[in-house]
Amino acid sequence: MIDSSAFQGKKAAYYTLGCKLNFSETSTFGKMLEQMGVTSAGKGERADICLINTCSVTEVADRKCRQAIHRMVREHPDALVVVTGCYAQLEGEKVSQIDGVDLVLGSNEKADLIQHLSEAWSDPRAQALHQFRGVKTSDIVSFQPSCARGNRTRYFLKVQDGCSYFCTYCTIPFARGRSRNPSIASLVAQAEEAAAEGGREIVLTGVNIGDFGRTTGERFIDLVKALDRVEGIQRYRISSLEPDLLDDELIDYCAHSRAFMPHFHIPLQSGSDEVLTLMRRHYDTALFARKIHLIKQKMPDAFIGVDVMVGCRGEKPEYFEDSYNFLNALPVSQLHVFPYSERPGTAALRIPYVVSDADKKQRSKRLLELSDQKTQAFYAQYVGREAEVLFERATRGKAMHGFTDNYIRVELFPREAREEFDNQIIRVRLGDFTPDKTALRATIL
Secondary structure: OOOHHHOOOOEEEEEEOOOHHHHHHHHHHHHHHHHOOOEEOOOOOOOOEEEEEEOOOOHHHHHHHHHHHHHHHHHOOOOEEEEEEHHHHHOHHHHHOOOOOOEEEOOOOHHHHHHHHHHHHHOHHHHOOOEEEOOOHHHOOOOOOOEEOOOOOOEEEEOOEOOOOOOOOOOHHHHHOOOEOOOHHHHHHHHHHHHHOOOOEEEEEOOOHHHOOOOOOOOHHHHHHHHHOOOOOOEEEEOOOOHHHOOHHHHHHHHHOOOEOOEEEEEEEOOOHHHHHHHOOOOOHHHHHHHHHHHHHHOOOOEEEEEEEEOOOOOOHHHHHHHHHHHHHOOOOEEEEEEOOOOOOOHHHHOOOOOOHHHHHHHHHHHHHHHHHHHHHHHHOOOOOEEEEEEOOOOOOOOEEEEEOOOOEEEEOOOOOOHHHOOOEEEEEEEEEOOOOOOEEEEEO
């Protein structure tokens, strides 16, 4: 039994670390609490509840999580402090013992946040103090729906959670459980609600979204087709698709669809077949290259982002050079570069060859420089051309920013910015680069 009166008049503070999926889930938690009568604490205000949504993709992420928890406890000394997310699932007992932490919710329990808070407020000392509520990985079965935008323009629709791949370097299957998903009908309903609220763009998020259908027996391509029919949503973006799950039918459909943008984000991790084998990835470089070339054949203007990991165990110098050369030759637009971080309990720790931190740093630097070259070369093709841009809210007197259909970041001078442009798709002419080379200037047509 939930006592709704316990929530009335309370203020909440939120802190999120990690991926877009985490930010989407935090926004959903905020919406749930708002429906119970909780408002967000303003700057400098003391909160009654602090919710920290954590990440554990690297050792650095773990450290940032601990720092965020300590900071929130310090800034809101009388608040009920709740920690959830991947770090909370993997290190729940340890997190629960941090001074000031009252409640730690694992990946299966966070869906029942309101129930847990109600119980904690009814008897905080007896029930909440330093308590971890979680289950082992094999028992994580709940799915927390999420379609939220927070303070962003675009909505993030969670279509899938968990992963059943168990790559050697990764803890995500242990933190979020096996792959699972809701029904297409429920996701279409959420997209329709976003459209009714004035949403123009939706990003499909998840852990391994191409694996959609394990729970319901449906297909990802059928989800895409169903969402494409939702009136009011003018743009969809697919946040990340494993190469082996990016089938040719999907590429062909996106090339001719009403609302799915020419924008793909595809994890590669390594351009060396030897390293891909050590990682236990589900593809080789030949398959990856074929997918990239097929996308560019069907959608020549497509923006393609690629995840790359450097310095993982087993990445000998010659394997890194293979990876660099492979990426250099591909018509991709941007590289998201991550240095490998050893995670306890992963199979990668059994690989004997270890890359030094200095080499990781140097390899990251080379790939980031390559990424800048590729992104700027991609942008340069569109200088002087017309494009449609979905603009985001801007502070009065500041430049407005937005993205073209193929994910070119655009900046509008403050003198041309208008409040009515917020969340609207406006036709512009693309001009030269901004001084920091991260966007193209635009003028309204």
